[in-house]
Amino acid sequence: MAPLEELEIAYREARSDPAFQVELNDLLRDFAGRETPLYYARRLSEELGGARIYLKREDLLHTGAHKINNCIGQVLLARRMGKRRIIAETGAGQHGVATATVCALFGLDCTVYMGSEDMRRQEINVFRMRMLGAKVVGVSNGSCTLKDAINEAMRDWVTNVDATHYLLGSALGAHPYPLMVRDFHACIGLEARKQILEKEGRLPDAVIACVGGGSNAIGAFHAFVPETSVRLIGVEAGGRGKAIGEHAARFSGGAPGVLHGSYSYLLQDDDGQISLTHSVSAGLDYASIGPEHAWLHDQGRAEYVNVSDEDALQAAVRLSRTEGIIPALESAHAVAEAIRIAPSHAGEVFVVNLSGRGDKDLGIYRENLKELDASE
Amino acid sequence: MSSRIAQKFDELKGRNERALIAYITAGDPSPARTVSLVLALERAGVDIVELGVPFSDPIADGPVIQRAAERALKAGTTMGGILEIARRIRQQSQIPLLLFTYLNPALRYGFERLATEAKEAGIDGCLLTDLSVEEADAYVKGMRDHGLDTVFLAAPTSNARRLELVAKYSTGFVYLVSRTGVTGEQDQLPASVTNMVQALRAQTDKPIAVGFGVSRREHVEALRAEADGIIVGSAIVRLIEEHAAADDLERRLERFVRELKLGTLTPGNSESEMLVHES
Numbered sequence: 001m002a003p004l005e006e007l008e009i010a011y012r013e014a015r016s017d018p019a020f021q022v023e024l025n026d027l028l029r030d031f032a033g034r035e036t037p038l039y040y041a042r043r044l045s046e047e048l049g050g051a052r053i054y055l056k057r058e059d060l061l062h063t064g065a066h067k068i069n070n071c072i073g074q075v076l077l078a079r080r081m082g083k084r085r086i087i088a089e090t091g092a093g094q095h096g097v098a099t100a101t102v103c104a105l106f107g108l109d110c111t112v113y114m115g116s117e118d119m120r121r122q123e124i125n126v127f128r129m130r131m132l133g134a135k136v137v138g139v140s141n142g143s144c145t146l147k148d149a150i151n152e153a154m155r156d157w158v159t160n161v162d163a164t165h166y167l168l169g170s171a172l173g174a175h176p177y178p179l180m181v182r183d184f185h186a187c188i189g190l191e192a193r194k195q196i197l198e199k200e201g202r203l204p205d206a207v208i209a210c211v212g213g214g215s216n217a218i219g220a221f222h223a224f225v226p227e228t229s230v231r232l233i234g235v236e237a238g239g240r241g242k243a244i245g246e247h248a249a250r251f252s253g254g255a256p257g258v259l260h261g262s263y264s265y266l267l268q269d270d271d272g273q274i275s276l277t278h279s280v281s282a283g284l285d286y287a288s289i290g291p292e293h294a295w296l297h298d299q300g301r302a303e304y305v306n307v308s309d310e311d312a313l314q315a316a317v318r319l320s321r322t323e324g325i326i327p328a329l330e331s332a333h334a335v336a337e338a339i340r341i342a343p344s345h346a347g348e349v350f351v352v353n354l355s356g357r358g359d360k361d362l363g364i365y366r367e368n369l370k371e372l373d374a375s376e
Numbered sequence: 377m378s379s380r381i382a383q384k385f386d387e388l389k390g391r392n393e394r395a396l397i398a399y400i401t402a403g404d405p406s407p408a409r410t411v412s413l414v415l416a417l418e419r420a421g422v423d424i425v426e427l428g429v430p431f432s433d434p435i436a437d438g439p440v441i442q443r444a445a446e447r448a449l450k451a452g453t454t455m456g457g458i459l460e461i462a463r464r465i466r467q468q469s470q471i472p473l474l475l476f477t478y479l480n481p482a483l484r485y486g487f488e489r490l491a492t493e494a495k496e497a498g499i500d501g502c503l504l505t506d507l508s509v510e511e512a513d514a515y516v517k518g519m520r521d522h523g524l525d526t527v528f529l530a531a532p533t534s535n536a537r538r539l540e541l542v543a544k545y546s547t548g549f550v551y552l553v554s555r556t557g558v559t560g561e562q563d564q565l566p567a568s569v570t571n572m573v574q575a576l577r578a579q580t581d582k583p584i585a586v587g588f589g590v591s592r593r594e595h596v597e598a599l600r601a602e603a604d605g606i607i608v609g610s611a612i613v614r615l616i617e618e619h620a621a622a623d624d625l626e627r628r629l630e631r632f633v634r635e636l637k638l639g640t641l642t643p644g645n646s647e648s649e650m651l652v653h654e655s
Contacts, residue, residue: 001508002533141442142432154435159557161533258479259433261506271454272484273432 003161008176010081015183020080024073031105032068033061034187038195038351043322050342051205055325055354056192058216065328065356066185066216067098067169073184075102078165085109085160088167089153091118091146091212092283092330093125094356095169100134110134113152117144118282125360143276146212146286150260170213171290174261178218178291185219192351193223205348206231206341209355210333211304212248212283214290216355221302231303234293235333237279238306244269248277249306250289251297259287264294280309280364281329283356311336313368316358328356329364379525380472380500381548384423385583385604394600394640395549396421397585398633399476399609401428401444402461403453405620411464413616416626418471421637424605426503429458429477436478436505438560440610443617455485459497466498474527474548475502487518494524501525501548509545516545527551530576532568543580549605552576554588560610561591565598573602596639608636 014020028034036057045053058066078086086108090096096112103110112129116138119126129136142148150173157166171181189207196204207224209217211234224230239247247253250265257266259274267275267287279285296302307315312329315336320326327335331354338352358365366373378386388395398417402410414425430445430453437445462473475494482490482504494502501524507515509528519526525548530539532555543550552573555566569586576584585605590596596606615632619625 001510001538002531002535147433151433151435155438155558158436161556255484258483258506260435266480268480268484270484272481273449274480
């Protein structure tokens, strides 16, 4: 508990320190590439013949996903706290790459824990982290995915807590992590709100984002939570079936429980053992969901749906061919939900958070879309 | 009403002896074997047994206890099954039993149900490694209402305010973690452990037991001057892992643990030594 209390105090001080905010915003602009565009997906929208779909282009950020927002924030915080060593977990590898990148920028020692199954699925990101000077440690326990990487990072943190900051990459874990990670990603929704008002002269009817741990979604939602006319739609991984172990749909398949210091919806068995999950996307297969999403769900403020592996893959192809944008598999889940509901919502405006780009997923796309290779 | 755990500490204090507390993961290598392993621990002089309830994601544990949890879960171990093990131990032994697990298995079982059934099964207390005292009111009330002890962890990073809180919420004893990190054997105990016991002693009159990294008789002897109890886990679990298939597992366990127990005795106190040798 002591390290969490220390972190909370340091974060509260940093949050209200104008100098910290200036340094953060400079880096977000000049290093990461904010603000990101809000792009009207004209061909996709017209083809669907319903809602007007805007894409918040987090995929254009340096390192290819929204994750860098939080990494810059937490590394600046770690420096204030005098921590010279950074550890992180990563699922799809985007948070690991973003962490390794910001550590390289500041010359900090960096260790990233990654499930061995994820290392296989995301091998280019493993190499990318190593090229950036980070040490990537494979975790071969349990499901060999994100939750196991978090377990190992937490074990490292409690062992080396004096000099080490644990740069948790999603809006989960013990307080203050969910709050802090949300704050560092809140720029997504704040920018989108301003941009949609400029382009459409009104607020959107829905904001749609994929939800693994839930960092990009909570960042996209946060500025819109008080705007009750705006539907907030989180999209979970429906995987390949409804049976436990075949998906990561925590709201429909889970029950309240505690994992990694958060009380939230959790995929578990009758004995409270954490269930295995499945998603074609390495970034969406966490067995729990950020606690603020559980709160938004229970308040009835946000709604959560799930999209199958197959629909996400098809949405990725469709976005690629109508807009020239290959999305990350995670983000493809949000796109798929927009594609599903847009035709019945003519006259409405959707904002879809395109949280990452698809470069890292080309291997998986190729494996799952063999017909494209054979189509010449 | 004094609990079995409190009575044990009182009794040992009267003999100027320290408690040897042994952790094993229940259900490793199989639920049936756990009963005979606990009885072997008792024969070897163990004073209190921590029955580990396996959890799929044991973040406070090092590789040895992680593997034990995996084996136990694979063998079909459940909370209900462990309470059944406790009932069977109680038919043959009065050794104090402490459930040692993580928050989620207890939460899922239900605090009230767990307290009721654990008490009925002969369990004496419970420790949830990842439950902080700030969040513990409902759990503590549930356990106390059924006369069960609640043990909490004090860490090297805990300041005086935290030590006071941990001591306040703990009954039976307070568990002092010897070093930052997870469970597992080590060559040497950190020198700071003496100061930590004294800092905790300044906050409480309750018995203090030291664990994490304690694996040899010389560690036990080194802690004897300061601590009321000494907890050994990974070294015992590793022995069970290495000899799980051997017919003489219980005998090997007894031999190893008896040596640890000798470390808890006051040198020259022949009466206590004889008790250990005879039993």
